[in-house]
Amino acid sequence: MRATVTSHTLQVTRHTSQITSALMAGAWLLMATGCATNPATGKRELMLVSESQEIQMGREADADVRKTMGVYDDAAWQKYVTDVGMRLARASHRPNLPWKFTVVDEPAVNAFALPGGFIYITRGILPYLRDEAELAAVLGHEVGHVDARHGASQASKQIVAGVGIALGGVLAPKYKTAFGLAGGGLGLLFLKYGREDELEADRLGTGYAASAGWDPAGMPGLLDTLAKIDEVGGSSRGVPNWALTHPPAADRVQKVQESVSAAKAASPGGTARNRPQLEERLAGVVFGDSREKGMVRGREFVHPVMRFALTFPQGWEISNSDDAVTAQPTGDANATIILQAGAPSGNLQQTADASMLKAGFQRVDGSSRTINGLPFFIGTYQGVIEKNRATAEAGFVRLNGRDDVFRILGVAPEAQFSNVRPAADATIESFRELSQSEANAIQNRRIEFVTVRNGDTWVSIAAAGGNVVKPTTLAIINGEAPASQPRPGSRVRTVR
Incomplete structure (x- = not known):
């Protein structure tokens, strides 16, 4: 939950719907001549989105990405990623696009691209990169998506199908749409490409990396790390992690090896790994949630900038995104607890009733209270979500000296609500x-960075850092298998 944003919905939907309307108006005319040669592959394919429209889509969405996700506040990393990215862009088939490379301030392990040359890498993936060749691999993969016009191609297919540019919501757990959380625009940002597109981006990316001087074997090394993250659960907070927006990493390794061999044959000078160059920049990189967006610490969510804390139920999975914090029970239980901040519309009771009514819920009970020295209005509301009756317990509170009103609500199907209410109330x-x-x-x-002593294990190194990460995570960010042990005398990454 960002401290500086009160209206969190990305505006990508507005921009893309305008472009889509213009495209569909001439779609039938264009279908007769709408095939174009893909600049990266040489194949003829349906293409109703011109390059200028592709750039317009990306440029407008880029402004929203920066506003909503935030740019990681580290000028050295921004320059480093831009320098590596521009070398790859110059080696691509579309070097004249307005390429822009940005590290976004998100803890999830991911990278993504917008049409027109706008490439993003999360700060969350940085600690998992073993060397500069792996950084080039992940950026090269995203350059490959743009170069091959994968996003524009999918938009064209959806326009012909009469559905416009689909903007799904991979971030949204159940109930998010009903309660006004962002998600529409994120479908453009995290479009899940088909397997062939992913393999093509792997092939193009390894070729660009080798041509620009890096060892193309950085890609299988990266995929090996991502497969380990998938295996132990990864990071699912904030931006969707790699596993949600890309095919399973382990499935791609064999195909990537073929691409690596071809890239090495075409560019035998591509041998650089540059591990020291990457590692010298890693010390001090923020790991996990940040103060500015709030932090999940065990069951507790704390926001030191907005100065509040609350505790979620034991065993619930907590997710911190830009527009809300959500918690859901593990297993098949159908319930959600949501924390949001927004502008008031009158006093607390009026704000509560207006907010819940907008979501389709009517109050059946409620009262004003003082809890922990703060004014609350707590009400029980009933409504319908996806044609099913649901009940919500909602608490609205204002912190001293702030205009924001915080909404904490627990929602579940009507028949199950009695089991969820105690957790929501707590x-x-x-x-x-x-x-x-x-x-x-x-x-x-x-x-x-620490030096491994005799007898050290990943467990003991994690404990020395305050157990802020799991021992398996330490192994993975050091490029080792979770069941391995660190080598005495080696210099390893840790989190403190």
Whole structure:
């Protein structure tokens, strides 16, 4: 949950719908002549999106990505990623696009591209890169998607199908749409390409990397790390992780090896790994959630910038995105607890009723209370979600000195709500204001390097860092198997 954003919905939908309307108006005319030669592959394919329209889509969405996700505040990393990315872009089939490379301030392990040359890598993936060749691999893969016009091609197919540019919501757990959380625009950002597109982007990316001087074997190394992340669960907070937006990494390794061999044959000078160049920049990189967006620490969500904390139920999976914090029980239980911040519309009761009515819920009970020294309005609401009756317990609270109103609500199907209500009530009643000293004590976790001593294990190194990450995670960010042990005398990455 970002501290500086009160209206969180990406505006990509507005931009793309305008472009889609213009395209569909002439679609039938274009279908007769709408085939074009793909600049990266040489194949003839349906293409109703011109290059200028492709760039327009990307440029307008880029502004929203930067506003909503945030740009990672590290000028050295931004320059480094841009320098590597531009070398790859110059080796591509479309070097004259307005290429832009950005590290976004998101903890999930991912990278993605917008049409027209706008490439993003999350800060969350940086600690998992073993060397510069792997950075070139992940950026080259995304350059490949843009170069082969995969996004524009899918948009063209959807226009012909009469559905416009599909903007799905891979971030949205159940109930998100009903309660106004962002998701529409993210479908463009995290479009899940088909397997052939992914393999083609792998092939193009390895070729660009080798041509620009890097060892193309960085790609299978990266995929091996991503497969390990998939195996142990990965990071699913914020932006969708790689596993949600790309095919399983392990499935691609064999095909990528073929691409690596071809790239090495075509560019035998591509041998650079440059591990020291990457690692010298890693120390101090923020790992996991940040102070600015709030942090999940065990069951508790703390936001030192907005100065509040609350505790979610034991065993629930907590997800922190830009527009909300959500928690859902593990297993098949059908319930969600959502925390959001928004502008008031009157006093707390009026704000609560108006907000819930907008989501299609009517109040059946409620009262004003004081909890942990803060004014609350807590109400029970009933409505319909996806043709099913649902009940919500909602608490609305305002912190001292802030205009924002925080909404904490637990929602479940009507028949199951009695089982969920105690958890929702406990979460609402746990909401409290942090003192300034408490807020100041909550700092970002960062990458550090330590030398392994005799007898050290990943467990002991994790414990020395305060157990802020799992031992398996430490193994993976060091390029090792989760069941392995660190080598005495080696310099390894840790998180503190």
